[in-house]
Amino acid sequence: MQATIPRALPPADEVGRLRAQLERVQGRRLDAPVLPVAPALADLLPGGGLRPGAAYSLAPSMSLLLALLSHASQAGSWCGVVGMPQLGAEAAEGMGVDLSRLVLVPDPGARWLAVTATVAEVLPVVAVRPGSRASDGDVSRLAARLRDRGAVLLVQGPWAQAEAVLDVGDPAWQGLDRGHGCLVSRAVTITAASRRWPVPRRARVLLPGPDGGIEAATERVARHPLVAPLDGPHVDPHETVLDAPLELPLAARAG
Numbered sequence: 001m002q003a004t005i006p007r008a009l010p011p012a013d014e015v016g017r018l019r020a021q022l023e024r025v026q027g028r029r030l031d032a033p034v035l036p037v038a039p040a041l042a043d044l045l046p047g048g049g050l051r052p053g054a055a056y057s058l059a060p061s062m063s064l065l066l067a068l069l070s071h072a073s074q075a076g077s078w079c080g081v082v083g084m085p086q087l088g089a090e091a092a093e094g095m096g097v098d099l100s101r102l103v104l105v106p107d108p109g110a111r112w113l114a115v116t117a118t119v120a121e122v123l124p125v126v127a128v129r130p131g132s133r134a135s136d137g138d139v140s141r142l143a144a145r146l147r148d149r150g151a152v153l154l155v156q157g158p159w160a161q162a163e164a165v166l167d168v169g170d171p172a173w174q175g176l177d178r179g180h181g182c183l184v185s186r187a188v189t190i191t192a193a194s195r196r197w198p199v200p201r202r203a204r205v206l207l208p209g210p211d212g213g214i215e216a217a218t219e220r221v222a223r224h225p226l227v228a229p230l231d232g233p234h235v236d237p238h239e240t241v242l243d244a245p246l247e248l249p250l251a252a253r254a255g
Helices: 012-026 062-074 089-094 109-122 136-149 219-223
Strands: 055-058 079-082 102-105 125-128 152-156 164-177 180-193 201-206
Touching: 055 062, 055 136, 062 079, 062 089, 062 125, 062 152, 062 164, 079 109, 089 102, 102 109, 109 125, 109 136, 136 152
Parallel strands: 055 152, 055 164, 079 102, 079 125, 125 152
Antiparallel strands: 164 180, 180 201
C-alpha cells in the first residue's frame, strides 16, 4: 500500500504573496479598519464591522438599516439614504443616527443607480432601496467605484457580490400582559450569511430595545418572550408599521 505523504504548508512568503494578490483583486486590505457597528451586530459581520469598499444585502427592515447607520454616523461618518421616502428623520434620530451627518434622497426615480453611484463618490456610507433590477455590469461598475472610494453600500434587497446578507425573522414584542400594557421592545433573530463563513451566523437581539436602539437579547427574553407576535391578519414583519420604531413611540399604548 502506497503511503500518503502530507502536503507541506506553503512558506510564509508564499502566503503573503497570495494575500497581496487577493487584496489587489478585491481592492481593499483584508485587515483594513472597519466602520463600527453596535456590539449586538459585530459578530454577524466579517471583521466585526462595515468594511470600506464592500456592499451588504439587507432584509427590507428599516430598523435594521438604521441600527447599522447609527454607530457609523456617531463615529463621524456621513451617511446617505437613497430611494426611501418613508424614512423619517425623527425615526432615524430615535435609533441613534446623527442627523447632522445624514443626507436623504427620497425619490431618485429611474436613475436610482446613477444617484447612488454619485452619492458614493462623496459619502462613506450609502443605503439604497433599488427601484429596479440592476444588471451584472452595473453592479460590477458600482462595486469598482465603492472600492476606489472606500465607501460602504447597504442595499435593501438582493445584491450580487455582497460581503454579507442579513435577514430578520421571528419577531416578538415585549411589554403586553393579558391584552394591555405598553410595547417596550421587540426581539428578532438576525441571520447573517457570508462567503467568508462555512455556515450562517445567528443572533437574538432586541430591535428596538427599550432605549430605542439595538442590543443583545437576554437569555430569558430570547427563550421566553413576554408576548408572541401580535394577532391579526398575516403581514410581512419587515414592512409592518411596527417595524418602524420609526413613527410610533416605543411605549405606544396597546390596550
